[in-house]
Amino acid sequence: MLVTLKQILGKAHRGHYAVGAFNVNNLEMIQAVMLAAEAEKSPAIMSTSEGAIHYAGMEELGALAHLAAKRSKLPITFHLDHGKNVELIKTAIKSGLYGSVMFDGSSLPYEENVATTKELVILAHKTNVSVEAELGAIAGIEDFVTVADRDAHLTDPKQAVDFVKRTGCDALAIAVGTKHGAYKFAGDSTLDYARIKKIASVVKIPLVLHGASGVPENVKKVCIQYGCDIEDAKGVSDASIRKSVSLGINKVNIDTDLRIAFDAGVRKFLHDNPKVIDPREILKPAVELIAKVVAQKMRLLGSSGKS
Numbered sequence: 307m308l309v310t311l312k313q314i315l316g317k318a319h320r321g322h323y324a325v326g327a328f329n330v331n332n333l334e335m336i337q338a339v340m341l342a343a344e345a346e347k348s349p350a351i352m353s354t355s356e357g358a359i360h361y362a363g364m365e366e367l368g369a370l371a372h373l374a375a376k377r378s379k380l381p382i383t384f385h386l387d388h389g390k391n392v393e394l395i396k397t398a399i400k401s402g403l404y405g406s407v408m409f410d411g412s413s414l415p416y417e418e419n420v421a422t423t424k425e426l427v428i429l430a431h432k433t434n435v436s437v438e439a440e441l442g443a444i445a446g447i448e449d450f451v452t453v454a455d456r457d458a459h460l461t462d463p464k465q466a467v468d469f470v471k472r473t474g475c476d477a478l479a480i481a482v483g484t485k486h487g488a489y490k491f492a493g494d495s496t497l498d499y500a501r502i503k504k505i506a507s508v509v510k511i512p513l514v515l516h517g518a519s520g521v522p523e524n525v526k527k528v529c530i531q532y533g534c535d536i537e538d539a540k541g542v543s544d545a546s547i548r549k550s551v552s553l554g555i556n557k558v559n560i561d562t563d564l565r566i567a568f569d570a571g572v573r574k575f576l577h578d579n580p581k582v583i584d585p586r587e588i589l590k591p592a593v594e595l596i597a598k599v600v601a602q603k604m605r606l607l608g609s610s611g612k613s
């Protein structure tokens with residue numbers, strides 16, 4: 307069943323759990339997310355980045371996701387992730403395919419971020435599309451040399467209050483020390499928990515954690531065993547995610563972990579089955595592995611059984 311982001315996150319906000327937003331780029335990723343959601347009886351958010359749209363097409367991905375969601379009784383949102391191109395976001399809103407869009411104006415001057423977010427919120431809300439906005443620079447905590455540097459880049463709670471009030475956005479992505487990709491930390495995985503707690507106490511809409519992949523050891527091991535060079539990859543620990551959710555995060559974005567699982571599944575299968583040339587056979591174990599990873603995230607976030 308297709309629903310808006312606001313519906314899914316409103317329930318998560320009231321119930322103090324989080325829902326995973328999983329990036330999908332093709333049929334197999336969509337199949338894997340749905341397999342996991344059905345197994346866990348969990349709501350799910352299927353995200354398409356601008357890159358995914360460039361790769362596979364907005365209408366193509368939308369059609370696949372809509373079919374899958376409409377056949378299911380679970381609440382599913384089809385979401386535009388990190389929209390930076392305002393024209394593309396407007397196209398997404400008008401397409402009727404998206405339950406939500408994200409406008410990522412985090413690199414813009416503050417007033418410009420406010421103005422564009424507000425303009426998109428007004429447009430999106432006319433057709434019941436939810437809007438996620440972003441404030442602060444999503445960068446690893448180890449990237450900041452001083453406390454002042456960290457304060458200047460991570461989301462400022464006071465500014466977050468002003469931003470939400472002035473834009474009317476439905477969810478807010480905050481910067482608390484995670485970054486995108488497979489290389490997040492050299493040392494321990496630690497986030498600015500005090501900042502999450504403070505923002506959650508003053509901002510009354512659902513908060514979003516980006517760059518939340520964990521780079522699970524068991525999947526990374528298979529990847530490396532079959533030739534992938536990701537020895538130094540390190541993600542956000544499960545404990546850090548659990549703590550972030552307990553402090554007020556309601557949407558957790560995961561892309562890298564699905565990529566690693568896809569990679570591990572394909573590499574292992576091709577190594578073990580050198581005579582197989584049928585893509586359907588080659589991709590099947592990858593779908594199953596991605597589904598396992600997604601299901602584990604649903605349990606970690608507390609969305610299992612919350613459909």
Ligand code: G3H
Nearest residue numbers: 329355357358388486561
């Ligand atoms: O946050 C970004 C996602 O990981 C999407 O990555 O732009 O390569 O599709 P992408």
Ligand code: 13P
Nearest residue numbers: 487516517518519561562
């Ligand atoms: P990861 O790279 O940690 O999976 O983050 C994905 C993300 O934030 C998508 O918006």
Ligand code: ZN
Nearest residue numbers: 388516517559
């Ligand atoms: Zn992101």
